[in-house]
Structures are given as C-alpha cells and as structure tokens.
Amino acid sequence: MEVIRNGTHYDGTAVALGNFDGLHVAHMTIIRNCIDYANNNGLKSGILLFDENTKYLTQGEIKLITPNRLKLELLEQEQLDFAYMEKFDEDFMKKSPEEFIRYLVNKLHIKAVCVGYDYSFGYKAQGDVPLLKEYGQKYGFEVLVTDAVKIDGRIVASTYIRELVQSGRIQDAAHFLGRGYCIEGKVGEGKQNGRKMGVRTANVDYTDNMALPCDGVYAGVTYVRERAYKSVINIGKNPTFNARERTIESHILGFSGDIYDEYVRVCFLKRLRDTVKFDSVEKLLEQINKDIETVKNMEVEI
Numbered sequence: 001m002e003v004i005r006n007g008t009h010y011d012g013t014a015v016a017l018g019n020f021d022g023l024h025v026a027h028m029t030i031i032r033n034c035i036d037y038a039n040n041n042g043l044k045s046g047i048l049l050f051d052e053n054t055k056y057l058t059q060g061e062i063k064l065i066t067p068n069r070l071k072l073e074l075l076e077q078e079q080l081d082f083a084y085m086e087k088f089d090e091d092f093m094k095k096s097p098e099e100f101i102r103y104l105v106n107k108l109h110i111k112a113v114c115v116g117y118d119y120s121f122g123y124k125a126q127g128d129v130p131l132l133k134e135y136g137q138k139y140g141f142e143v144l145v146t147d148a149v150k151i152d153g154r155i156v157a158s159t160y161i162r163e164l165v166q167s168g169r170i171q172d173a174a175h176f177l178g179r180g181y182c183i184e185g186k187v188g189e190g191k192q193n194g195r196k197m198g199v200r201t202a203n204v205d206y207t208d209n210m211a212l213p214c215d216g217v218y219a220g221v222t223y224v225r226e227r228a229y230k231s232v233i234n235i236g237k238n239p240t241f242n243a244r245e246r247t248i249e250s251h252i253l254g255f256s257g258d259i260y261d262e263y264v265r266v267c268f269l270k271r272l273r274d275t276v277k278f279d280s281v282e283k284l285l286e287q288i289n290k291d292i293e294t295v296k297n298m299e300v301e302i
Contacts, residue, residue, distance in 0.1 A: 001075060002082040007107050008046070010082070014038035014112040014144075015104065016047040018119060019158075022065040023074055025178045026116065026149035026156040031078060033146055034114035043111055044081040048104075050088035063211035065158055065165070070182060070265070084108055097122030101135045112142040119145075151176055168214040170268045180221070180267040183210055183248060187259050199288055201234070201249035202259060204266055213268055215246070215275045219295045222250045223265040229255050230300055232291045233266055236275040251288070253296060269300060 016034040020027050031047060038045035049068060066074075068085075075083055084107075086092065095103065100122050104110045113132070121127040129145055136143040149156045156176050164173035165181050174180050188205040202222065206212070215236035222231040230253040237246050250266050272291055278284040 001072070001080050003072065004082050004084050005086075008044075008082065008084065008109055010044040010046075010109055012043045012111040013046050013082075013109050014041070014043045014114060014142075015045075015084070015108050015110050016114045017104075017121070018116055020047070020049060020071070021062070022158040022161055022177065023071050024065075024156055024158065024161055024176055025151065026146070028078070028178060029149050030114050030116055030146045031075070031080070033144060034112075035078060035080060037112055037114065037142075037144055038081070041112070046082040046084055046108065047075060047080060048084050048086060048108070050086055063162060063166070064207075064209050065161060065177075065181075065211055067184065067207075067210070070184065074179075094123050097127030097131060098135065100127070101132075101139060105139050105141070110141045112144060114144045114146065116146050117148050162211050165211045165213055168216055168271045170213060170218065170271055174269070180269055181213070182265050182267040183212070184263065184265040186261055186263055189260065199251055199285070199292075200256070201251045202264060204248040204250060204264060206248055212248070213271070217272045217275065217291055218268045219270045219272055219298055219300075220250070220266060220268045221300060222252045222255075223267070224252065224255060224257075224259055224262070229253055230295050230298070231266065232272075232288070232295050233268060234275070251292065253292065270298075 014034050014037050016031045018027065018030060035045045037043070049071065051068070072083060104113070115129065115132065117129065119129055119132065121132065129143070133143045154160065161173050161176050164176070170181055183204060183206050185205045185207065187202045189203065213235055218233040218235070220231050220233045221228050232251045232253070234249045235246070237244060248266065272294060276287070278287065
C-alpha cells in the first residue's frame, strides 16, 4: 500500500471516506466494499485519512481509539492500493461541501466514493449522503453507501466502543473493533518499583489523546521488536507506593531485554481485577505472581 501526501498519480480511484477513528468492524466493511468495487471496475482503491482526528477540532477533545500508525498497518493487510494522508487544519475544516468534493476530484481523481449511511462532510458537517449523491451526478462519480452494521442488535459506532474501553469492558470492545484494543508508545524510565520487587515492567509513555481503559490489572499482549509476548498490564497510580502519576506498566512474560526508548504496542485482552492498595509490598508481590500465573495459563492468540 502506497502512502501519499500530495496528490495521486492514479487516473481513476475508488476512495473510502469517513473519520475512521476506530477502524472498527463497520469501518472495515466500508473499506472492503471499496476494495471490491475498485477491483471489479478497474480502479485503484484508497482511503482518505487525516493526521488529526477531525472531531478533535470540531467537537472538542475526543479520545482516539486507533492511532494512524496502527491504522496503516491494518490497512496494509487489506491490500488497499493507497492511503492518502491529509492535514486537517482550520483551512481544510472550513471547506464547503462542494469545495471538499472538488478537492477529491482534483487531488484523488475519484470515480467512486464509499461511505457509511451517516456520512457527513464539509464545514460544520453541512453535507450528507443525499447531497453527496447529487455531487456524484454533477462531477461524474459513483456513491456507494454501506448500511449500518450491527452486532448483537447494536449499531457498531466509535462512541460506544470508546465507552466500552474507558469502562474496562475490553472484551466487549474487541467484539465491536474486530480485534483487541491497543495502546502504543515508547518505553520510559518509570519509578523502577517493579524492578525493585524483581518483576520488571515496561512503562509505556502513551499520548494523552488516546482512550485509556479504566484503572485495573489486565491480561494482554505486548509487541516488542515485532514479536508478541503474553503480558500482565497495570493501569493506575500504583496506590501501594502512593504514586501520583497514572501509568501503563506491562510485565512482559518471557522477555528480559533492555527496551528503554523503544516503541512497543500493548494490547488488552481481559480485565483481571481492580487496582488495590495492599498493606505491604510483600502482599502486592504475592498478588502480582498470582496474576502472572493466570496470564501464563491463558490461551492467547499471538
């Protein structure tokens, strides 16, 4: 998949449009419909992505579900021909619906666009699907609309997935995402409390705009140097040590190397328990060892 930032060299494209903040099951349905249409009509398949979540600027701070780095990895697996990356600044945000369409025609050379049933576009979301179809007739492109996707009778939507993640319902969130929920970032120094107890952890310097699961201990997988390891992951302020800073710490089973300043991805699979303030470090260590044994015995796809 080619990542493009300044106009495409393709004569005709089918492009998936949307905020795509989660790349959840419904988003992937739109994208796969786009790929199928492109393959069947001799077009190049693509997606328009923004460096910034569009809702972050238009609706205040919105916590991200899937960062662009992970999005591009997931899209690569779908065998899209290209991802077009655009900077979503104030000038772009203020494009009228028709200005946005002309941008797509001139920059991406669209012959078809693929959107969800509730797609909106242009300044203050003034454009909707019926208007998009009108522009399709005017500018000569097809409009493919994907109906709402439901799981267990509920429409798949980023807002609901974000709620599930932040309430710690990780397995439910994965059901709607189509994969485990992940946080990524570089490994920082941390307070070294785990090392002092003989249980080393990777302190992940996550970005503040990511949606975080609520405080607690989770079973998961940590990806280090393109390898996956079972992990016990703690989110919280580490009350036994009276810490004030909320951290994400992953004890990576079967790994003992030095990974400070290296980039890792931590994926949450199951919530094991609440964060607890123990009476002593010894009791905390006893519980950590129980958590480790629980994760060791779990069947995890990695």
